[in-house]
Amino acid sequence: MTLISKIDENNINKEEIKKQAEILREGKTVIFPTETVYGLGANALDEEAVSKIYKAKGRPSDNPLIVHIYDKKQVNQLAENINEKAEIIMDKFWPGPITIILNKKDIVPMRTSGGLDTVAIRMPSNPVAKALLEEVKLPIAAPSANISGRPSPTKGIHVYHEMNNRVDGIIIGGDCTFGLESTVLDLTNDVPMILRPGSITKEDLENVIGHVNMDPALEKKEDNIKAKAPGMKYKHYSPNAEVFIVSGKTDDVANKINELVDNNSKEGLKTVVMCLEDNKNKYNCDTIVLGESLEEVAMNLFSSLISADEKEYDIVYSEEFPNKGIGRAIMNRLLKSAGYKIIKA
Numbered sequence: 001m002t003l004i005s006k007i008d009e010n011n012i013n014k015e016e017i018k019k020q021a022e023i024l025r026e027g028k029t030v031i032f033p034t035e036t037v038y039g040l041g042a043n044a045l046d047e048e049a050v051s052k053i054y055k056a057k058g059r060p061s062d063n064p065l066i067v068h069i070y071d072k073k074q075v076n077q078l079a080e081n082i083n084e085k086a087e088i089i090m091d092k093f094w095p096g097p098i099t100i101i102l103n104k105k106d107i108v109p110m111r112t113s114g115g116l117d118t119v120a121i122r123m124p125s126n127p128v129a130k131a132l133l134e135e136v137k138l139p140i141a142a143p144s145a146n147i148s149g150r151p152s153p154t155k156g157i158h159v160y161h162e163m164n165n166r167v168d169g170i171i172i173g174g175d176c177t178f179g180l181e182s183t184v185l186d187l188t189n190d191v192p193m194i195l196r197p198g199s200i201t202k203e204d205l206e207n208v209i210g211h212v213n214m215d216p217a218l219e220k221k222e223d224n225i226k227a228k229a230p231g232m233k234y235k236h237y238s239p240n241a242e243v244f245i246v247s248g249k250t251d252d253v254a255n256k257i258n259e260l261v262d263n264n265s266k267e268g269l270k271t272v273v274m275c276l277e278d279n280k281n282k283y284n285c286d287t288i289v290l291g292e293s294l295e296e297v298a299m300n301l302f303s304s305l306i307s308a309d310e311k312e313y314d315i316v317y318s319e320e321f322p323n324k325g326i327g328r329a330i331m332n333r334l335l336k337s338a339g340y341k342i343i344k345a
């Protein structure tokens with residue numbers, strides 16, 4: 001049985017937080033909202049508890065987990081060789097959607113770090129996540145709360161449908177405001193490296209710590225296998241529908257898609273287009289509007305992929321987004337979800 005708690009982030013029910021924190025202290029699993037995506041948590045220092053996360057997700061166990069904290073002091077318990085750039089990042093962006101990789105201390109079990117001698121740490125800003133972490137007073141390992149390979153959930157209802165009875169507790173909060181997982185930044189070398197792009201962009205980071213590299217493996221499908229963040233190499237964000245990105249000038253994209261939709265419907269395939277608000281009237285088929293800005297697209301991307309499945313579409317065509325700023329994180333997730341299939345208009 002899963003204990004379900006509905007918690008309003010503007011009026012936090014402390015009794016419910018206490019019940020869920022108690023479940024975590026017993027070495028069990030609790031799903032909670034964060035500002036990026038929902039996380040599936042367990043005590044990061046307890047190997048047996050961490051094993052339950054891998055089991056609930058069906059996740060390969062060489063894929064390391066992010067450890068969530070509520071107080072900067074916890075970093076010293078978990079990591080060593082904390083350099084000046086790390087201090088700057090923590091001061092400037094925490095609590096918030098960025099994870100830093102540091103050298104781990106022995107207290108962090110290999111199960112949590114996926115066998116690596118480094119540890120990923122993040123301090124979330126979502127008020128429900130903060131309240132839970134503060135109540136439990138333990139570092140909590142939490143990957144995204146989806147079954148391995150599926151899109152990460154950003155809405156309570158999606159989490160409930162996918163994970164009820166797979167975990168011991170679920171906290172249903174509001175929708176996640178960023179919608180894409182945190183930026184992962186490796187700070188164990190002289191020049192920091194982004195292992196996973198997110199809402200805190202390369203440009204944001206370079207403004208405060210100078211030059212930052214991108215993991216070169218992020219650029220190409222063939223190189224994914226070499227990714228430094230083990231999680232980046234697996235099949236990811238895949239709905240049941242087949243996803244394609246259609247690339248080109250706006251009107252060419254619309255014409256191309258309308259042509260494809262006609263062929264699909266002759267074959268009995270249900271198609272939907274994920275697009276910007278401004279473009280929705282250009283398509284002769286169902287659309288899912290991702291938003292008006294790139295921030296909105298980021299927030300709505302995963303929930304749109306999940307709702308395409310709920311409505312049983314066979315094919316999803318997505319517009320392409322500029323590969324800079326937050327668009328880099330959007331395109332990273334979209335390309336994976338499309339298995340890197342791009343149709344040129």
Ligand code: TXA
Nearest residue numbers: 036038039064118119120143144181182229230231232
């Ligand atoms: O926004 C987020 O980061 C969400 C919420 C719940 O906090 N969590 C999340 O966790 O996305 P997960 O497990 O789905 O993704 C963690 C990513 C994976 O790509 C993993 O390989 C990488 O971070 N990672 C974790 N520890 C690492 C380490 N020590 N070295 C390199 N990469 C690491």
Ligand code: MG
Nearest residue numbers: 143144152181
């Ligand atoms: Mg994930």
